[in-house]
Structures are given as structure tokens and as C-alpha cells.
Amino acid sequence: GAVVSQHPSWVICKSGTSVKIECRSLDFQATTMFWYRQFPKQSLMLMATSNEGSKATYEQGVEKDKFLINHASLTLSTLTVTSAHPEDSSFYICSARGQIEAFFGQGTRLTVV
Amino acid sequence: GQNIDQPTEMTATEGAIVQINCTYQTSGFNGLFWYQQHAGEAPTFLSYNVLDGLEEKGRFSSFLSRSKGYSYLLLKELQMKDSASYLCADTDKLIFGTGTRLQVFP
Numbered sequence: 533g534a535v536v537s538q539h540p541s542w543v544i545c546k547s548g549t550s551v552k553i554e555c556r557s558l559d560f561q562a563t564t565m566f567w568y569r570q571f572p573k574q575s576l577m578l579m580a581t582s583n584e585g586s587k588a589t590y591e592q593g594v595e596k597d598k599f600l601i602n603h604a605s606l607t608l609s610t611l612t613v614t615s616a617h618p619e620d621s622s623f624y625i626c627s628a629r630g631q632i633e634a635f636f637g638q639g640t641r642l643t644v645v
Numbered sequence: 646g647q648n649i650d651q652p653t654e655m656t657a658t659e660g661a662i663v664q665i666n667c668t669y670q671t672s673g674f675n676g677l678f679w680y681q682q683h684a685g686e687a688p689t690f691l692s693y694n695v696l697d698g699l700e701e702k703g704r705f706s707s708f709l710s711r712s713k714g715y716s717y718l719l720l721k722e723l724q725m726k727d728s729a730s731y732l733c734a735d736t737d738k739l740i741f742g743t744g745t746r747l748q749v750f751p
Contacts, residue, residue, distance in 0.1 A: 566739050575732055575744035576688070625687060627739060633678065634739055636687035 535559055536628045538637025545616055545644055553611045553640045555626030561606035562628035567599075570623045570639075582609050616644040647671045649733060649742035656748045661723050665745045667716045667733035676736035679707050679718045682744075683729045691718065693736065723749050 535558040545551050555565060563584050568576040580596075582588040582603035590596045598620075600612040609628075613620055625639040648670040657663040667677070676695035680688035692700050694709035694716060706719040718731055728749045734741040 568741075573746070575730075576734075576741045578738070578740050581738070623685075629739070632693060633690045635690070636680075638687050639685075 536562075536626065536635045536637045538626050538640055540640055541638055542641040543643070545642070547617055547644055548615055550612055550614045551616055551642060553613075553624055553626070553642075555609045555611070555628065555637050557607045557628040557635070560628075560630050562609075562630070563606060564629045565603055565609040566627040566629070566634065567601060567609075567611050568625045568627065570625060576625065579611075613642065616642070618644045620644050647735065647738060647740045649735065649740065651731075651733060651742045651745045653743065654746045654748070656750065657723050659723055659725060659749055659751050662719065662721050663723060663747065665718045665720070665731050665747065667718070667742050669714050669716070669733070669735065669742070671735045671737070671740070673737050674711070674735060677707075677709055677716045678734045678736055678739075679705075679716075680732045680734065680741075681729050682732060688732060691731075695736075720747075725749050725751065 537556045539554050565582050567579045570576050579594045580588045580590045582601045584603050584606050588601035603609040621644045626637045627634045650668050679691040682688040692707040699708045704721045709716045730744045730746050732741045732744045
């Protein structure tokens, strides 16, 4: 099946710094990518949907100035958590839509200290 | 708006059959995905329903009733490795339901 690569798989950063997470579709072009946040023992919470070459669409309650999303090409989307704080610590996961199904990256465990 | 509900937890015995339900109220509904997610891992695709009826894929089957806003995932011949979370999602916005944690016991 199609492969979506997400990096880094885990990151620890200091409070106030920014962290960039990359999501790449390795063997297909993804016009739409999705970014999720997941808390322990909970489902995936959609943060935003990004389409190549246009601004991301953010879900209600998600701060677009804090979670910057760039979808510069058909194979790459990035999520930057700006001025990270401990409450931003979470599991972030991306997804890229293929012809029918959506494929997921491995996820990024972010810990802000 | 989108509202997708699932039971939070279920338990079953190895070798048994379990049905995981998903009810939805969504705007612009086009279909439903089912995914499996083991703890700490990425979700993996299980099935996809657009039309009413049953889609069978080996031990896993998924059913959809568009008029009732209802779907279920049927797991047969349960194995210990089936212990995981099962998530339904609308195919349009890829918004996920609350997820069901399934625990399979010997």
C-alpha cells in the first residue's frame, strides 16, 4: 500500500520554541492532507485540512497562528507548532488522501518541557 | 456539523464474533471508513462503504445504512492481536468518531 512518512517520530523541546513536523507521501501525490492531534486513549481530533497550494482550513478551536500548516507540494505538508508550551505536548499525526482511502504517517510524539 | 459516535470500550473472547457500531450525523456524507489503531501506532485502513450494504474482507466486514446514519464493523474469529482501537470516519472531511477500544481475552 501507499506510504506516508512523518518526521520526527518524537521530539522534546523547550517551552517557547517552535517545532516543525513533516509529512510526506512517498509514492503518490496527495492533493489533500490532514493533521490530527491525539490524547492518550482518545480518538483522533482533526486540527486542519490542507490542500496543495492553498491555505489550510482549520477546525473550530484550533489556533491557526499557533499551528502553522504549509502544503507546498503534492507530496509534502508541514505542521509548525509555534511558541510551544507544555499543554501542546501530544501525539500529532498526519494523513494523506489517496484515490479512495487515506494513509497515515507514523505520528510524532511532542513533549514540551 | 459532524457528529460520529461509537461505544467507548468492548470486550470479547478469542474465536468469537464482535460487532462495533458507529452512528453518524454529518453534512455532505459520501461514505464511511473503518480504521484499526494499535496503541502508539498509526491507524491502518480496514474498509470503506459508500453504498448501503455489507462489504466483506476476510475476517472483517463493514455494513452501512445511509438512511439510518448507521454503520458497523464485524470482526469474526477474533484473535488476541485484534485487541486495538477501531475508528470510523466520514470519507469527506476525514473526521473520526470517538473510537472503540476492543479487548480480546483468551
